[in-house]
Amino acid sequence: MEIILTGTGSPLPDADRAGPSTLVKAGGTHILVDAGRGVVMRMAGAGSLPGLLAGVLITHLHSDHVCALNDVITTHWVMTQGNGALPIFGPVGTAQFVERQIRALEADIGYRIDHHEVLTDPPRVRITEIEPGDSFAVDDVQIATAATEHAPVRPTVGYRLTHGGSTVALVGDTIPCAGVDELALDADLYVQTVIRRDLVEAIRHPMMQDILDYHSGVEEAALTASRVGAKRLALTHMVPAPTPEQYPEWVARAAEHYDGEVFIGDDLTSITV
Numbered sequence: 001m002e003i004i005l006t007g008t009g010s011p012l013p014d015a016d017r018a019g020p021s022t023l024v025k026a027g028g029t030h031i032l033v034d035a036g037r038g039v040v041m042r043m044a045g046a047g048s049l050p051g052l053l054a055g056v057l058i059t060h061l062h063s064d065h066v067c068a069l070n071d072v073i074t075t076h077w078v079m080t081q082g083n084g085a086l087p088i089f090g091p092v093g094t095a096q097f098v099e100r101q102i103r104a105l106e107a108d109i110g111y112r113i114d115h116h117e118v119l120t121d122p123p124r125v126r127i128t129e130i131e132p133g134d135s136f137a138v139d140d141v142q143i144a145t146a147a148t149e150h151a152p153v154r155p156t157v158g159y160r161l162t163h164g165g166s167t168v169a170l171v172g173d174t175i176p177c178a179g180v181d182e183l184a185l186d187a188d189l190y191v192q193t194v195i196r197r198d199l200v201e202a203i204r205h206p207m208m209q210d211i212l213d214y215h216s217g218v219e220e221a222a223l224t225a226s227r228v229g230a231k232r233l234a235l236t237h238m239v240p241a242p243t244p245e246q247y248p249e250w251v252a253r254a255a256e257h258y259d260g261e262v263f264i265g266d267d268l269t270s271i272t273v
């Protein structure tokens with residue numbers, strides 16, 4: 001499998017980092033996890049496109065993780081000329097969110113159906129709402145799920161993808177918890193959204209202080225990776241976003257608690273497992 005960090009940003013706007021999303025290429029099967037700001041542009045950079053997706057997995061309905069899902073849906077619709085249904089998996093609430101997105105696009109959908117003879121129907125999606133613990137397959141990729149802990153955001157769900165004997169855990173925004181341990185157990189790669197606790201604490205803004213209680217710090221992600229025997233750790237959704245000169249310091253903080261390889265990088269960082 002090739003795992004490409006298509007968006008390493010967070011809600012904080014950044015000229016160089018798209019919002020949170022990760023693309024998994026398992027053989028010829030392309031699966032997108034979350035759909036943050038700029039995701040379709042980064043998919044193009046990663047050698048993929050919405051029309052090629054076998055499935056979209058949503059971790060939770062925080063806007064930074066789903067704000068560009070409408071772009072994925074409409075681009076998939078136009079690229080497949082309305083012939084394909086886009087499978088979308090996510091926690092309870094996903095169906096209503098997607099239906100409302102499509103309703104918001106009503107004018108555009110009408111214009112395109114009127115103008116293009118080949119387009120006869122609105123975008124087709126196939127939504128599956130996940131109960132944590134569910135497992136399912138997308139093509140020949142096996143997917144396990146577990147509840148994560150991002151209170152007061154509920155429900156939130158993390159994913160473990162297995163293909164060709166390799167495993168990647170993509171757990172979204174969460175503090176360390178039993179669900180993350182289960183998903184990342186012995187994984188070839190564990191991808192965790194993180195904050196730098198020390199740096200966020202220093203930003204004396206109430207909304208920044210609020211985020212401290214529902215994210216993993218870099219050290220916590222490293223401790224989880226070590227505890228469950230994950231072979232590699234990739235950090236994403238980094239708050240505050242580091243400059244390349246600061247990457248070694250972030251990696252060093254993780255390495256204090258974890259012996260495996262730690263990845264940190266720009267958008268389109270690619271890791272093969």
Ligand SMILES: [Zn+2]
Pocket residue numbers: 060062150153173
């Ligand atoms: Zn979140």
Ligand SMILES: [Zn+2]
Pocket residue numbers: 010011020062064065173193237
């Ligand atoms: Zn987030």
